[in-house]
Amino acid sequence: MPENGLRYEVLNGQLIVSPAPTLGHQYLITWLVRALENALPSGSFVLAGVGVLIGDDEPIPDLMVATGPIDWDDRGVPVEQVKLVVEVVSKSTTLQDRMVKPVLYAAARIPNYWRVEINPFKGQLPDEKLPILFAHALGADDTYERTHRVAAGDTATLRSPFEFTVDPASLMP
Numbered sequence: 001m002p003e004n005g006l007r008y009e010v011l012n013g014q015l016i017v018s019p020a021p022t023l024g025h026q027y028l029i030t031w032l033v034r035a036l037e038n039a040l041p042s043g044s045f046v047l048a049g050v051g052v053l054i055g056d057d058e059p060i061p062d063l064m065v066a067t068g069p070i071d072w073d074d075r076g077v078p079v080e081q082v083k084l085v086v087e088v089v090s091k092s093t094t095l096q097d098r099m100v101k102p103v104l105y106a107a108a109r110i111p112n113y114w115r116v117e118i119n120p121f122k123g124q125l126p127d128e129k130l131p132i133l134f135a136h137a138l139g140a141d142d143t144y145e146r147t148h149r150v151a152a153g154d155t156a157t158l159r160s161p162f163e164f165t166v167d168p169a170s171l172m173p
Contacts, residue, residue, distance in 0.1 A: 010058045021062075024118060024172065025088050028131060029062050031171045032086065032116075036065060039164045043067050044083065051076030052085065054108045059101055061085035065161065083161040084112040088131075091119060102136070102144055111138050112161050116168065129153050131168040135160075 008017055021029075029048050036046045046065050051058040053076040065084040066077045085105050087097040097115060105113050115134045117124070124132070129152040136144035137160050150156040152169035 010056070013056060021088075021090055025062075025090055027173060028088055028116065028118060028171045033063055035166065035171070036063075036164065039162060040065065041162050044162070047077070052079050052082050052105075052108070052110070053077065054079045054104065057104060059104055061101070061105075062088045079108045079110065082110050084114065085110055086114040086116065088116045088118060089121075106138060106142055106144050109138060109142065112136065113138075113144050116171075118172075125151075129169070131172055133166065133168045 008015060033046050033048055040046060044065055044067050046063060048063040049060060050064065051060045052064060058076055063086045064077065064082050066081040067083060070077055070081060087101060089097045102113050113136045117132045118130055131152055133148065133150045134146060135148040135158050137147050139145040147160065148156050148158055150166065150168055153167065155165060155167040157163060157165045
């Protein structure tokens with residue numbers, strides 16, 4: 001993160017500047033990283049806030065799961081090694097996290113995309129508690145198909161890219 005606290009990433013050849021994430025956003029990412037690390041298959045690793053190298057683009061998901069080996073001195077992870085990207089939707093990144101990045105990730109054939117909603121949103125179901133995890137897998141037509149919608153207080157076992165059981169409530173204070 002640069003000294004000014006802003007996040008810079010390249011999406012579709014454009015420089016995107018976002019404000020620093022909130023404490024709740026970062027807390028959720030920290031707990032999700034810990035939970036994923038306990039479920040990772042051998043040879044996989046989880047990283048937060050690192051770029052995915054997709055041609056001239058370098059989107060920075062909130063976290064990713066990839067397989068090695070990688071050059072730990074490189075500025076990002078080659079897209080071929082990325083198995084899962086996760087975006088935690090902030091008020092300032094809503095458009096990119098819900099619409100722009102999933103299309104870019106799918107076109108690059110990243111097998112799994114998860115989106116976590118931490119703020120009330122249009123389409124939230126009555127009595128559905130935040131955070132809500134939306135899990136997607138890449139379909140035959142290179143677009144994401146939703147496999148799970150898991151609200152806080154509910155538990156689901158996701159099976160792609162590996163088995164992972166989660167209640168989104170466990171990710172927030």
